[in-house]
Amino acid sequence: MAGDIGAVIRDRLVGALRAALDIEVSRAETMLRPSARPGVDYQCNIAMGLAKRVGKPPRAVAEAIVAALESEDLFEAPEVAGPGFINLVLRSEWLAGAVGAIAGDERLGVAPVTEPRRYALDYSSPNVAKEMHVGHLRSSIIGDALLRLLRFAGHEVLPHNHLGDWGTPFGMLIEHLIDLDWDTAGDHSINDLNGFYQEARQKFDADPKFADRSRRRVVALQSGDERTMKLWQELVDESTRHFEEVYATLGIQLTAADIYGESFYNPMLAGTVDDLERRGLTEISDGAVCIFPPGFTNREGEPLPLILRKRDGGYGYHITDLATVRYWVGERRATDLLYVVGTPQAQHFQMVIAACRMAGYLSDDNTATHVNFGTILGEDGKTIRTRAGGSVKLVELLNEAVSHATEVVKERSSLSPQEQAELARAVGIGAVKYADLSSDREKDYVFTWKKMLATEGNTSVYLQYANARVRSILRKAGYVPPAGTKVLLEHSAERALALKLLQLPAAIEAALEDFAPHKVCTYLYETAATFTMFYDNCPVLKDGVPAEVRQSRLVLAHLTSEVLVLGLSLIGIDAPEQM
């Protein structure tokens, strides 16, 4: 696809390396990067790495590549700089043609991947009978962005919500439901999931009889007792309603059909332990069946186990994750597994993945990645809390976002109250999501309303305003030039914008390479900033602008809006038409 400028240049470099040095490299190995230097569009750094292999100084290698580069139509005369950098400047005619070609393309130049994979994507994954906390918020937001990006790139994605819906706490939770006459009372709703959990916990600690009943209830649950199962299901349903409320508010695409909670794998656990035993991978330690993947030790240097079956015969989190891998790879034929879970669980996933490699549950063709993320900090630099000291309730946080956004929106717009309310939602929810997505996911980030709702800087509000501004220009112009309209890149700001618009495929590819949505955010921010520069320098609708220049600038403006809208939609953020 001509729109993928990076791919076009890389292919030329691959050809030059073959012709000049008889060396085969892949596109990725060409070490091509957009250049930040004024007057240079791209830089290729491959010569330094090849010097040894070729037995020539890097500059000579670079010169040989340049001499063999088919460039007349694509580049101005390529230059070798410094120790052997190849500086590339695209010809403006070529750029104009390429940008004109994506103007009529609904994928804006992003070609679907040639070898689609099937990803099993574990995200959100909150716990039943507990409020979703900010960690689950991050998982939901990042996971959903990856879902959208992967699908758009042409992969198949099987999202699954690994609900914490099983295990010993459910004895006490169900017993507590029974005490509340849940069986017989009409009104089935829990307003405060955390409160509910804590009540059960307190009773469990204070009342030995209740604790006893709870333990018996666990046994009843595990043996599939009908009344117990019915209550358990109601508890799960009730919690799921709360989660779905959050998903709806956030525009997270997970549905009830994507729920594969821990309970789902329960029937597979005994078989998985058997299988691992048969493969000779297990050991008994303290009466528990364990697997010790090599290389993992505790602080004392002792090997760390994954516990497959506890000494009392019970199963837990570890074995459930082994069965989960077996299910998604074995039954559902996923090629790649992604876990969007906080960094504190890094070791757990490393061990699970190592054990699955040992057992052959993951083959060489499978990848498994812990897409880890840092914590959200309050302005005091500590884990975010409510004033009362409890963890922040998500629904409250999101409502607060919308009410802050209402202030921002009011200041500026002349919309009806109804439109303003919708806009405040798009702005407020977008701001929360964007704040989360725009920083490197592995880092902690500070949650500040002021910063995330700023109309300047790398925020969703800035991008939404930028897009709304372009839309308003297009409305004023009254039309969008038809596909095939000639694009003229005479002003450097026009040229810079065209180049940026052609880099969407590269941004998506880079984001998916490291499962790093912030790379899309950075790209969109740069695009909006480049547009601002363009608009400040290149009048579009003013009198005296020649018709063909105006047409060309409208094409660029329209394309800018399309890139912003598509880019934002790929990270799950709305772009209102008017603000």
Ligand code: ARG
């Ligand atoms: N429910 C877990 C928690 O809240 C997250 C589950 C993540 N997924 C997994 N396959 N272990 O910490």
